[in-house]
Amino acid sequence: MDMWHGLVCVAVLFAAEIGAITVIGQDVTVAAGDDALLFCQLVETTEPLTSVIWQRQTKEKATNTDFFAVTSDGKEEHINGLRDRVKFTGNILRLNGSILLSNVTALDEGIYTCIFSIFPSGPYKTEIRLTVLVPPVVSVSTDVPPVAGDAEEILATCTAANAKPAAEVLWSLGALSDSVKVQTNVTVDSEGRFTVKSSLIGVASKDLNQKKVQCLVTHPGLKGKLELNYTLIIHYPPEVVYIISAGDQGKACEFQCEADANPKPTNFIWSRHFPVKEPLSSGVNSCQLTPDSNGLYYCVVSNQYGKAVGSLYVHVTSTESTACWILFIIALLVGVLVMIQCPLYLQNRTRRVDVWVVQTSLLGPYLAVVEGLILLTVSFFPGT
Numbered sequence: 001m002d003m004w005h006g007l008v009c010v011a012v013l014f015a016a017e018i019g020a021i022t023v024i025g026q027d028v029t030v031a032a033g034d035d036a037l038l039f040c041q042l043v044e045t046t047e048p049l050t051s052v053i054w055q056r057q058t059k060e061k062a063t064n065t066d067f068f069a070v071t072s073d074g075k076e077e078h079i080n081g082l083r084d085r086v087k088f089t090g091n092i093l094r095l096n097g098s099i100l101l102s103n104v105t106a107l108d109e110g111i112y113t114c115i116f117s118i119f120p121s122g123p124y125k126t127e128i129r130l131t132v133l134v135p136p137v138v139s140v141s142t143d144v145p146p147v148a149g150d151a152e153e154i155l156a157t158c159t160a161a162n163a164k165p166a167a168e169v170l171w172s173l174g175a176l177s178d179s180v181k182v183q184t185n186v187t188v189d190s191e192g193r194f195t196v197k198s199s200l201i202g203v204a205s206k207d208l209n210q211k212k213v214q215c216l217v218t219h220p221g222l223k224g225k226l227e228l229n230y231t232l233i234i235h236y237p238p239e240v241v242y243i244i245s246a247g248d249q250g251k252a253c254e255f256q257c258e259a260d261a262n263p264k265p266t267n268f269i270w271s272r273h274f275p276v277k278e279p280l281s282s283g284v285n286s287c288q289l290t291p292d293s294n295g296l297y298y299c300v301v302s303n304q305y306g307k308a309v310g311s312l313y314v315h316v317t318s319t320e321s322t323a324c325w326i327l328f329i330i331a332l333l334v335g336v337l338v339m340i341q342c343p344l345y346l347q348n349r350t351r352r353v354d355v356w357v358v359q360t361s362l363l364g365p366y367l368a369v370v371e372g373l374i375l376l377t378v379s380f381f382p383g384t
């Protein structure tokens, strides 16, 4: 007896399931700025439709609020300000209650309810979730330029701001992947928007200056992957100072002091003494080489992080000599020589002079990475 009872019950439920009047809806996800088709359809009825009403519930307004209604005679009513952003795209006769919500913003995200009123059995409804994807605003920068040193610092930060959901931020580091690490922080604001900050952290060294990295941002609201190129900027004090001849061969008595530094050196001081005493005025354009001109000349270069010195040995003689090469070898043995101009023949009236340029700063491997050179042209032989 009990078993029969149970079977009947199941049969009734089954029938109800098959023939039930239902509203079919479909959750939808769109990117901000796009249009959202909110699909809603009533099925399994022949009863006359009196109206379709749309309500929504958003973060801004957490209670169900009517915003659109259409009656069986096709009369549309816009309520509560969405106005021309809502367009009825369904078909009353076919019990299609779909609407198009144009130019969707993050504030439109929420639960939409579509209610069909039919006579006599009453209202039927369903809920549709509208999810709005907000693509990130992206940038790569450094708040404070990293300065070469021993401690780990933030070398660059890639930011994908105000996105929904959170964007994925990755770095393409190439050869740098061994020397830097990545730290990523995510924050969320009151509107549920995520800001992802991914920082490159490493020991800032001069070698990293001008190295290229790439920040890769992916987000479902973006059509493709964003690639942001960035060139690392590392500040460092002058590390290499060297002096080159600036004039043409034969009448060269101008020398340029060059430095490897970032930012570019702000100050160049020439002197015959080190530490500097009696700085020589640069730009004196006279080529009088006398025996008094012989000796060491120093160029002190500085930026806000420090200074460095380069030196130049000038020897004026009337005979060509092999001393230059001896000097070269000595300097090599001492291990300080980096550049030698050997010799420069300077024609000064009838006298033939050799000027030897011996550098004492250590160029070593840095020679190839000279960035942002500043050239200072000086004549350091004041007229008599």
Ligand SMILES: *[C@@H]1O[C@H](CO)[C@@H](O)[C@H](O)[C@H]1NC(C)=O
Residues within 6 Å of the ligand: 041, 089, 090, 091, 094, 096, 097, 098
């Ligand atoms: C209902 O209307 C929408 C929007 O016009 C349309 O995409 C959909 O195919 C219609 N559904 C049916 C079952 O006709």
Ligand SMILES: *[C@@H]1O[C@H](CO)[C@@H](O)[C@H](O)[C@H]1NC(C)=O
Residues within 6 Å of the ligand: 033, 103, 105
């Ligand atoms: C879409 O909405 C945004 C923000 O409300 C507005 O600035 C923009 O002009 C709108 N675009 C169109 C095509 O209506």
Ligand SMILES: *[C@@H]1O[C@H](CO)[C@@H](O)[C@H](O)[C@H]1NC(C)=O
Residues within 6 Å of the ligand: 154, 183, 184, 185, 197, 198, 199
């Ligand atoms: C990430 O967050 C932690 C904890 O709030 C903070 O100490 C760290 O400096 C942040 N890192 C970056 C790269 O912003």
Ligand SMILES: *[C@@H]1O[C@H](CO)[C@@H](O)[C@H](O)[C@H]1NC(C)=O
Residues within 6 Å of the ligand: 212, 229
């Ligand atoms: C970024 O760099 C890559 C190679 O490193 C290059 O192919 C690409 O064109 C660059 N993109 C932009 C926008 O400059």
